[in-house]
Amino acid sequence: MQLWFLTTEYPPFYGGGIGTYMQHATRMFARAGHDVTVILPGDEDGVEHPEDRIEVVRFRRGDMFLGSEVLPDTEPDGHPAFPHNVMSHWPALSYQFADAVQKLLATGGSPGLIEVQDYGGIGYYLLQKKWLGYAGLAEIPLIVHLHTPTFEILALDQYPDCRLPEYWVGQMEKFCITAADGLLCPSRFLRGRILQAMTNGESGPDIEVMPLPFEFPATGEAGAELNEAEKTFVYVGRLELRKGVLPLLECCERLWEAGERFTLLMVGGDTDFYTRGVTVGEYLRRRYRRRLEDGRLQFAGKVPPDECARLVARAWAVLVPSLYENFPLTCVEAMHAGKLVIGSSAGGQAEMIGGEECGEVFDWAVDGALESALRKVLRMPAGEVAAAGARARERIMEMTAYRNVLARRMDFYERIKRRGREARLFPAVNRFDRRWTPSRPAPAPAGEPGLLSVVIPFYNMGRYIEETVQSALASTYRPLEIVVVDDGSDDPESLAVLEALPSSLPDPVRVVHTPNRGLAAARNTGAENARGEYLALLDADDLVEPEFYARCVEILRRYDNISLVYSWVRFFDSAKGCFIANNLEFPYLLAHNMLAAICVLKRSDFLAFARNKPRLSAGLEDYESWISLYEAGRLGVCIPEFLTRYRVRRDSMLRGMNDHAVLFMYDEIVRLHAATYRRYGDELFRLLNTNGASFAWNSPGDNWQSAERRVRWLEERLRQVEEEAQTLRSGGAAPCFADPAEMGVKMALWTLVRALRRKVKKILFRPN
Incomplete structure (x- = not known):
């Protein structure tokens, strides 16, 4: 069998038990005739073969390029550090792992099974892509090997376990546990703790308990004489x-x-x-x-x-x-x-x-x-x-002997390969969470089967509407209809553009006129007037990539419990940048929006659960609807690619909201969902207390939510590192003082902190 292992540790460079496990596991399988590929990050791309039947594939970590200077108009994914320039360490590393696996598959690799460590959630994006139907992944069983997850140990080390991004790393690990085809764990103790953490001790995922393989090297000093005089x-x-x-x-x-x-x-x-x-x-x-x-x-x-x-x-x-x-x-x-x-x-x-x-x-x-x-x-x-x-x-020799562990491991692998999965249900982090109590059944599908209705609310947006409609019509998905809802526009130029719109485009566009009642009412009117089974929400100044709608509908068709699909968002016009969206989950969603309103839904679910609330007149009406949708047990999932474009305008509705308006809208949302907020109150309090006001957060995997506080820390660290670097430079004449390795580390850290300072300043002034 071809076995692929995803790990952050492998000899000769490793920091703990995972590296030792990998050394023995790969050797055990290789000596039994299996072909083993180890995939892990490194300083350079490269392939090596430390032993027969063992291939080690290293991909270069993007964080090595965080200090790179780029042109001002460089897109986020054009930066040499991508995705480390837009995510913190573990989410970015997880993305790189998935990318490395996809590249190996594209070159003809065909593993019978992939095993990935739990720690750091490095399998997060690979599992997300597998469940979303990415090519080559669907039929490969993915095993998550539980070692010691972050969400279990932070508090034991007296670290605030709700601090971002570390909290999000724990959520990534939980998703991996929920989404894996199989779970492997070396001890009954850890199995019990994981089940307690994720299910409060109730029924949860199946976890196979099996010792780690280990055979002591022949050079070991077993049996050395004991000294009773000096114990x-x-x-x-x-x-x-x-x-x-x-x-x-x-x-x-x-x-x-x-x-x-x-x-x-x-x-x-x-x-x-x-x-x-x-x-x-x-x-x-x-x-x-x-x-x-x-x-x-x-x-x-x-x-x-x-x-x-x-x-x-x-x-x-x-x-x-x-x-x-x-x-x-x-x-x-x-x-x-x-x-x-x-x-x-x-x-x-x-x-x-x-x-x-x-x-x-x-x-x-x-x-x-x-x-x-x-x-x-x-x-x-x-x-x-x-x-x-x-x-x-x-x-211990009997417990960890290769021959004994191998037989049990291969039996487990074969059972996982034979086992089917619930193909119609997408994994949710809250699946085993007793606080998440969805009780409303999904409504029957409504509308013309397969038809996608793109609803575009319009208010005095004549400058942008034609480009937006053309963007939607360029979609590879069909059948498709465009419904523009004019929310009482009073700008003559915009009205003239709107009147000419149906005849100026090759495909039919319906325009629905209503009195001015606000964005929420306009979206609802569009959904009510739409004829399709699927509903796409698109603001009149935003854009979508041609394949976006087809990808979304494919996912909605595949899973019964998904109602909402979206992607990462690229900013354009007045600002460059991006927003890294994530799957909906509680309680994070209760504190901060997790997506932009460029998305596709099952229209029946929108009408039943997610109608925008007109009382949220100042904004956040879309955010509240996602909460309503998730309360009903309907999932929202993210395609981890830039398939949508959000126009940053200085006169936009969102940028026009002051802090009072934002806070009042949050208050309204809490009043609308008071019972849910009460159920998650303790965790929400810790999230907010640790990370500050949630309206100032960005994506959960971004480590710059608290930039205002962190900038002072970074400036102080920069000062310290600059002093140390200067000391090393001035002491260069004394070889006993300036060790080359130490100087290299210090200089690298100095370069990185300079890049971090630039990043902080950029984030502090990032357009909303």
């Missing part, structure tokens, strides 16, 4: 709050104060301690300075794998004290090395250790549990510790 506990992993390092040190401090003699060696890189404004390592070094001085506490930092194995081999025992863990490969490696492991119950390490014969499992919820476990192991004779380590080695 050292070794912790291997990042200095991260989620890993339990704070309560671990607190426990060790109590034992040291009580006279216990042992050393704690901490091996691994550092992470941010967000709520303290320092790194975790800095915090621990400051708090436990006395223990560093007396040698009881030691930090080895991040070391090469061989050095790490040497340190573990000489440990009295290895500690895995995590507050939340999946299937930690540090535990796997320690047990393979014949080490007794003391692990918390909060993760797959407990499932690996099993009973007391292989190690100790403690529960953080039980006071003193870790202290008891440490005391017990400290008092064990060396022979007993070694015997427990030997039993641990036997247990």
